[in-house]
Amino acid sequence: RHLTSLFLFWFFFSPQVLLLAWAEDLECVPGFQQKVFYIEKPFEFTEDQLVLNLKFDDCKGNHKLNFEVSNPDFTVEGDGSLVALKNISEVGRALFVRAHSEHAEDTAEIVIVGANEKHGALKELLKLEGNAGIPRQKRAILATPILIPENQRPPFPRQVGKVIRSEGTEGAKFRLSGKGVDQDPKGIFRINEVTGDVSVTRTLDREVIANYELEVEVTDLSGKTIDGPVRLDISVIDQNDNRPMFKEGPYVGHVMEGSPTGTTVMRMTAFDADDISTDNALLRYNILKQTPTKPSPNMFYIDPEKGDIVTVVSPVLLDRETMESPKYELVIEAKDMGGLDVGLTGTATATILIDDKNDHPPEFTKKEFQATVKEGVTGVIVNLTVGDRDDPVTGAWRAVYTIINGNPGQSFEIHTNPQTNEGMLSVVKPLDYEISAFHTLLIKVENEDPLIPDIAYGPSSTATVQITVEDVNEGPVFHPNPMTVTKQENIPIGSVVLTVNATDPDTLQHQTIRYSVHKDPAGWLEINPTNGTIGTTAVLDRESPYVQDNVYTALFLAIDSGNPPATGTGTLHITLEDVNDNVPSLYPTLAKVCDDAKDLRVVVLGASDKDLHPNTDPFKFELSKQSGPEKLWRINKLNNTHAQVILLQNLKKANYNIPISVTDSGKPPLTNNTELKLQVCTCKKSKMDCSATDALHISLTLILLSLLSLLCKSFA
Numbered sequence: 001r002h003l004t005s006l007f008l009f010w011f012f013f014s015p016q017v018l019l020l021a022w023a024e025d026l027e028c029v030p031g032f033q034q035k036v037f038y039i040e041k042p043f044e045f046t047e048d049q050l051v052l053n054l055k056f057d058d059c060k061g062n063h064k065l066n067f068e069v070s071n072p073d074f075t076v077e078g079d080g081s082l083v084a085l086k087n088i089s090e091v092g093r094a095l096f097v098r099a100h101s102e103h104a105e106d107t108a109e110i111v112i113v114g115a116n117e118k119h120g121a122l123k124e125l126l127k128l129e130g131n132a133g134i135p136r137q138k139r140a141i142l143a144t145p146i147l148i149p150e151n152q153r154p155p156f157p158r159q160v161g162k163v164i165r166s167e168g169t170e171g172a173k174f175r176l177s178g179k180g181v182d183q184d185p186k187g188i189f190r191i192n193e194v195t196g197d198v199s200v201t202r203t204l205d206r207e208v209i210a211n212y213e214l215e216v217e218v219t220d221l222s223g224k225t226i227d228g229p230v231r232l233d234i235s236v237i238d239q240n241d242n243r244p245m246f247k248e249g250p251y252v253g254h255v256m257e258g259s260p261t262g263t264t265v266m267r268m269t270a271f272d273a274d275d276i277s278t279d280n281a282l283l284r285y286n287i288l289k290q291t292p293t294k295p296s297p298n299m300f301y302i303d304p305e306k307g308d309i310v311t312v313v314s315p316v317l318l319d320r321e322t323m324e325s326p327k328y329e330l331v332i333e334a335k336d337m338g339g340l341d342v343g344l345t346g347t348a349t350a351t352i353l354i355d356d357k358n359d360h361p362p363e364f365t366k367k368e369f370q371a372t373v374k375e376g377v378t379g380v381i382v383n384l385t386v387g388d389r390d391d392p393v394t395g396a397w398r399a400v401y402t403i404i405n406g407n408p409g410q411s412f413e414i415h416t417n418p419q420t421n422e423g424m425l426s427v428v429k430p431l432d433y434e435i436s437a438f439h440t441l442l443i444k445v446e447n448e449d450p451l452i453p454d455i456a457y458g459p460s461s462t463a464t465v466q467i468t469v470e471d472v473n474e475g476p477v478f479h480p481n482p483m484t485v486t487k488q489e490n491i492p493i494g495s496v497v498l499t500v501n502a503t504d505p506d507t508l509q510h511q512t513i514r515y516s517v518h519k520d521p522a523g524w525l526e527i528n529p530t531n532g533t534i535g536t537t538a539v540l541d542r543e544s545p546y547v548q549d550n551v552y553t554a555l556f557l558a559i560d561s562g563n564p565p566a567t568g569t570g571t572l573h574i575t576l577e578d579v580n581d582n583v584p585s586l587y588p589t590l591a592k593v594c595d596d597a598k599d600l601r602v603v604v605l606g607a608s609d610k611d612l613h614p615n616t617d618p619f620k621f622e623l624s625k626q627s628g629p630e631k632l633w634r635i636n637k638l639n640n641t642h643a644q645v646i647l648l649q650n651l652k653k654a655n656y657n658i659p660i661s662v663t664d665s666g667k668p669p670l671t672n673n674t675e676l677k678l679q680v681c682t683c684k685k686s687k688m689d690c691s692a693t694d695a696l697h698i699s700l701t702l703i704l705l706s707l708l709s710l711l712c713k714s715f716a
Helices: 115-126 699-715
Strands: 008-013 017-023 036-040 050-053 066-069 074-076 081-084 094-100 105-113 146-149 158-162 173-178 189-191 197-200 211-219 225-237 251-256 264-267 284-291 300-302 308-311 327-335 345-355 368-374 379-384 399-405 412-416 423-427 438-447 462-470 483-488 496-499 513-519 525-527 533-536 551-560 567-577 585-587 590-594 601-608 620-623 633-637 642-647 654-663 671-684 687-689
Touching: 036 050, 066 074, 074 094, 105 146, 146 158, 173 189, 173 225, 189 211, 264 345, 284 300, 300 327, 368 379, 379 462, 399 412, 412 438, 423 438, 483 496, 496 567, 513 525, 585 671, 590 601, 601 671, 620 633
Parallel strands: 036 105, 146 225, 251 345, 368 462, 483 567, 590 671
Antiparallel strands: 008 017, 050 081, 066 094, 074 081, 094 105, 158 197, 173 211, 189 197, 211 225, 251 264, 264 308, 284 327, 300 308, 327 345, 379 423, 399 438, 412 423, 438 462, 496 533, 513 551, 525 533, 551 567, 585 601, 601 642, 620 654, 633 642, 654 671, 671 687
């Protein structure tokens, strides 16, 4: 049948319920006759209180009709009466009632509002305007909100609501659009173009999309919009289809031993993907299992609402050193539906570690330790053992040792072995049997961390170490060592350099000492084996490669008469003073020049001397007499160490030997007479030809003149 009458409105108020009803002459539409109710929130819903009456009709007799309420504190009886099961003051903002029979199902919403919200909510729903006695609808399309439970089972499509148009136009069609229709995800909803029935085509998941905002409009046969669009809201009603999940693991908490009862250890928080405004996501926590179960099977308690885990045993039982294990594992359960039996559960394991505090001082395993060490030896001589009941590898267990008496010379040190916690007592300065054969040390041990206030170190935290020093045959000792002496080089062979002195530290043994040469790189020295006198066996040469920075170094041995004999080594440094015993040397000894050279400055000569200043420069450069009527070259001094040879004219191609003498500044001075070989070459096109085609000119004459010059100097 078609719509035969216009909408009529009336209001029915009671102290608690505001009802809105539509009077219309329509064919039977399966479902709730009214889908949205507004009730004023009372101070408290009382047990067995009738809240309101719901009317559901599947148009086929309502066979096997059942109701479900989103809040378990309410129920719907067979006649549609919504009743409270117990006294309750807080129920949230809304209740949802789902009805289903063999032939139909539908959902109604009961919105709970305060007294000051009632008028505004009603006006919002009816879209009233003006202040006339009869409300008037703004639009001809009525699209009431649709509520659809998630996880509905087939068959699909399933009718979920209806859009009504108050003004009939022949050939007009309904058109639905929006996300879920013609936008992704497409095809979830559709509308009957003629009747306005809205259907869902598949199962919905509130955790994916909770609300759909669609638009309904009316078009003519050509598709032109003649009314609308009007917003159509579709809300997906949550079902308890998600278990609580612990997502933030692993869960590890720490609590100090001896902590007061009620100390918070950690917080466990689970997540439920269901609607947080419903009991489907209302979680309660519980401890299912504790491992180990000693000293109490209930060491901890979890706040059912917050998830805080706290200690519930006395501080005495929370003693790490007496526990079977300092680690406890708790299986924690989170259950939705406020913890009711019908709720879904999820579990996780919480690990709780009992942390140590320094409530046990370290104690030596015995009061006195013994150690034996040979004199002259360093290193660890004894390991001191301690016991500590606190947690290993923590500051409450790690030991710190201190020598508090018996170590005035700082000959001993003690360090902690990081693996064993033992005290490693070491000799760091060699001990001397002849000075003291016995040592007594007093040692204390403490922890890195301070003890708790009511615990103190006792007598067992100190111990005595008795150390016995064993005598060994020590080698003789040179005095001083190293030994230094200054001598002039070239002193006569057999000269006395030094008499060494070595003593035997073993004064109680009365041993004799013999001396010998241990290392003499140049073989210049000898030593008297009895009295230690060192003499020369060769000339001491300061310019020798065995001398470094004017110092010659040799090693000598002092050997006692012990069995076996012991040896001491002494070092002798001889500083050698320089004498003028080296003639200067000239460089270079060869020069070349072109026979047609314009620059007749042939070569710059330099001189060097192995001796030290003042037995070196300034040097004196001289030419021997030149034969013939004309002089061919001359020499000019440039500075203390260099001079220049200059030709006085161009010479023919030949080899010439120029006699030159160079004299140092020593006292007496030393002269070196040498020759500079000069090659006069033919030069063409930047090429020099120095082949000896001509005989030597004046070479013999120059040699004779040089010999004559040397003879004259000798007689002088």
